[in-house]
């Protein structure tokens with residue numbers, strides 16, 4: 001398919017801001033145990049597929065289309081930090097990625113990021129190989145000088161990757177590698193904040209020399225946290241970042257918001273890396289993937305305007321999974337091929 005077709009189609013769909021009920025502050029059940037559970041009543045993300053599919057799994061025909069999944073042991077993640085990133089932000093994102101592996105010795109208590117990834121590992125290819133449960137950060141490249149400027153297009157994202165894989169010692173790993181390009185909050189990207197918060201695809205040999213699965217995710221902190229870091233910021237018509245917004249688990253609205261988008265894209269990259277494996281819908285140019293099906297859903301009872309039941313720590317910060325080194329994260333649920341429903345490790349039943 002043509003580049004222009006493909007580039008416009010594979011992304012994380014956002015919700016339009018229409019037809020949304022008024023914001024109400026989260027209701028908090030005060031439990032004696034810590035962390036406490038609560039069920040924030042946030043306004044629905046209109047067009048959220050989690051609403052559409054919640055409790056109606058008959059409507060979802062997620063099918064396998066014979067292509068590969070990421071089954072290598074481990075999956076090598078290569079990070080491209082585009083723009084200016086603070087060290088604590090990088091460590092936070094890396095801790096999330098490193099929390100996926102079950103082999104991590106500093107295992108996190110349940111519900112954990114590794115348990116969240118278990119849903120992804122239930123997807124197999126035609127040889128019966130599962131998506132790997134082992135993920136490492138195999139390399140990092142800092143594009144500190146904004147090699148392709150402060151505004152990236154879908155095409156220049158591939159040029160940034162091409163540029164990075166030409167820089168020793170950052171390698172081309174076309175067997176086990178996936179590439180994550182993360183843009184800092186001062187970088188604008190084509191369709192960012194309007195149509196997408198992130199997307200995944202694969203590079204073209206004519207651009208990069210190889211077919212490499214990759215994803216881009218932007219830090220929306222300064223540009224559109226109410227869109228891409230929801231529910232840590234709310235749109236102005238709901239009172240902006242006021243009392244309705246949830247407190248981010250690591251005190252960084254932009255990066256905490258990115259984590260859930262990274263999780264969404266990574267789950268889809270793993271189960272549909274060349275966009276010919278697991279997706280729903282008849283049109284391969286507009287696949288609905290395992291993250292899309294559960295967007296906006298973070299806990300039990302979610303859907304129809306609720307993100308679902310999540311947890312709060314002693315300082316009121318919201319999360320639904322534990323990671324390494326005592327980290328906490330809020331990640332969206334994923335479509336389980338076993339349950340034929342959205343699922344996450346913080347499910348109450």
Ligand SMILES: *[C@@H]1O[C@H](CO)[C@@H](O)[C@H](O)[C@H]1NC(C)=O
Nearest residue numbers: 121122123124129130337338
């Ligand atoms: C692999 O996937 C199959 C099908 O979903 C599942 O039954 C099995 O438990 C998975 N194996 C591992 C090791 O995750």
